[in-house]
Amino acid sequence: MLSYWRLHRYPILFAIGSLLFYASFAYDLVRTDFLKLFMLFAATFFLCHKIMQFEKWNFNFLLVTGILFRLVFLVAEPNLSQDFFRFIWDGELIKNGINPYLHTPDQLMEQGNVPIANADELYAGMSELNARHYSNYPPINQLFFALAALLGGGSILGSIIVMRLNIILADLGILYFGRKLLQNLNLANHMAFWYFLNPLVIIELTGNLHFEGIMLFFFVWSLYLISKNQWMWAAPVYALSIMVKLVPLLLLPMFLKYLGFKKSMIFYGLVGISCAIILYPFYSSFFIDHYSETVGLWFSNFEFNASVYNVVKKIAVGHYEAKPWELIEAYGSMIIKAMLVVVLLIALLRKNQKLQTVISSMVLALACYYFLSSTVHPWYVVFLLGIAIFTEYRFVLVWSFAVILSYYAYTNPDYKENLWFLAVEYILVIGFFLYEMMAKGSKKLYFFKK
Template sequence: MQSYWRLHRYPILFAVACILFYWSFAYNLVRTDFVKLFMLFGALFFLCYKLIQFEKWNFKFLLVVGILFRLVFLIAEPNLSQDIYRFIWDGELIKNGINPYLYTPDQIMEQGTISFPNMKELRDGMTDLNAKHYSNYPPINQILFAFAALLGGGSVLGSTIAMRLIIILADLGVLYFGRKLLQNLNKANHLAFWYFLNPLVIIELTGNLHFEGVMLFFFVWALYMISKNKWLWATPVYAVSIMVKLMPLLFLPIFIKYFGFKKSTAFYTLVLLSCAALLLPFYSSVFIENYSETVGLWFSNFEFNASMYNVVKKIAVTYYEAKPWKLIDSYGSMLKKAMVAIVVLIALLRKNQKLESAITSMVFALACYYFLSSTVHPWYVVFLLGFAIFTDYRFPLVWSFTIILSYYAYSNPDFKENLGLLAIEYILVIGFFIYEMIGSRPKKLYFFKK
């Protein structure tokens, strides 16, 4: 024991410091206190770097501390997001045999025909915007919500703990299959810890209970099976990833060169059929309309932590007297078309015959979407970070730190963003991205190199 302490005393002290900082983050932080939030996050990010630097080949040590960091949050109430209340609400509806896509929380409260434990607490906890819209969470998410609500026994805390355990298990799955995929790509498997120990991942997933990690688990699992030439078995797993969050749909065209036309057609068909099978239990005559309406809001109504959109908005409002509410609607419509064009170009012009190159194309596609989007919540970057570790690009790692600057908006009663801080965030991220694109390594000199 003494010899172990002598060899690992600094990483052990770093880990203890992290536990204390995570405890403070979980139980003694309000999101309006931006200075404390930023200082804690900055310290945790530095300590994460030092832990990996010192112990990157010590799998057991980093695994244990990563689990301990997550368990700190076990009974904490999410303090940076209110989404948990809608998650449990949807889960309680399914428990009671009600399709969550057919009624908004406000409609159910007004009708008064349905009752379940903590109903009023859940409605009061979610935002008014959330309460007046239909659920936008895909079917697998809904099943997980219902499972957590069932295990929670009508208790908000019980359901919260159940969701945390699901998310922690998913992160362990990302680590397991991520290390295997890294080995198949001839990369150091300790790179997976840049995801597993990343403070953004721990805080936004385990802490604030976002399900990007569950989506990533199935996505990385599917990529691993593809790397083993088991693409047929990968199709239902890839479909489950889509049915947790829709984002992996964006990458389907990128597989066309990797598989070839005939095999990719079969891959697409099986993935979409699997998605349809998962949707079937929730299908009704108004499902498509309600779900499309809610998803469409993210393109045409919301704005948070935007980069390019803020530039366009500033120019349009200042010089062309554009109305912001009309601008975002038009911008959202153009964004959909632009992303279709970007993904098709990436799929056709890049050399995606090797899996690493295809994954790199996915990084480019998702980064373009986030750079152009009017809404980029911090937890969105977790997905980008999670599969960027299989490439040579590290700008998502930079983003996983700088995106904490976006939380300054919550320190204001009217949620007003600080455009100066957002400028710092995106200058650093896009600047590092450009540096990696035109950096000293020859294979990054041109965009369309393999």
């Protein structure tokens, strides 16, 4: 024991320091206190870097450390997001045999006698935005909500703990399949710990109960199966990823050259059939209208932590007196069309015959989408980070730190963003992105790179 301490005393001290910072984050932080939030996040990010610097080849140390960091949050109520109230609400509805896609919380509360546990507290806790819209969470996500409601025994804290344990298990699954996939790609398998120990991942997933990690688990599992040439088995697993969050739909065209036309058509067909089977239990005559209406709102009504959109908005509103609500609706419609073109160009022009190039193309496509999007919540970056560890791109690591600047918006009740902070964030991220694109050697990102 003493010899182990002598060999690893600095990483152990860094880990203990991180545990204390995470405990403060979990139990002694309000999101309006941006200075404390930023300082805690910066400290945990620095210590993560130092731990990786000292122990990147020590699997057991990094595994135990990453698990302990997550367990700190086990009984904490998320303090940077209210979304978990809606998660539990939807889960309670399913537990009681009610389709969560057919009624908004506002509608059910107006009817009175909502047959779910803690209805008043859940309704009061969720945002007004959540309360007046239909659920936009896909079916597999809903099943995790229902599991939390079922095993949580009608307790909000019990449901939080169940969801948190599922998210931790998903991160362990990402670590397991991620290391195997890195080995198959002839990359250093310790890169998986840049995801597993990343403070953004720990805080936004385990801490704030966002389900990007569960989506990423199925996604990485499917990529691993594809790397083993088991693409037919990978298709239903990929569908599970889509049915947690819809983002992987955007990346499907990247397999066209890698699998070849015939195999890719079969793969896409199997993914589509699997999605249809998963959707079937929730289907009703109103499902498609309600779900498409809610998903459409994300492209036409919301704005948060945007880069290109904020520049467009500044010019359009400041110089052309455009109405903001009309601008974001038009912009959202335009971005959908633009991303279809971008994804197809990357899928067809890049030499995607190798799986690592396919994954690199996915990083490019998803980064372009986030750069253009009007809404980029911090937890969105987690999925991009989880894909980027299988490539040579490191700009996402920069983003996983810089994105915390967007939380300044929560310091005021009307969520007004500080455009200078957003400018710093995106100058760092896009600057590093362009540097990697123009860098010499293996990191060059031209379309025709093998």
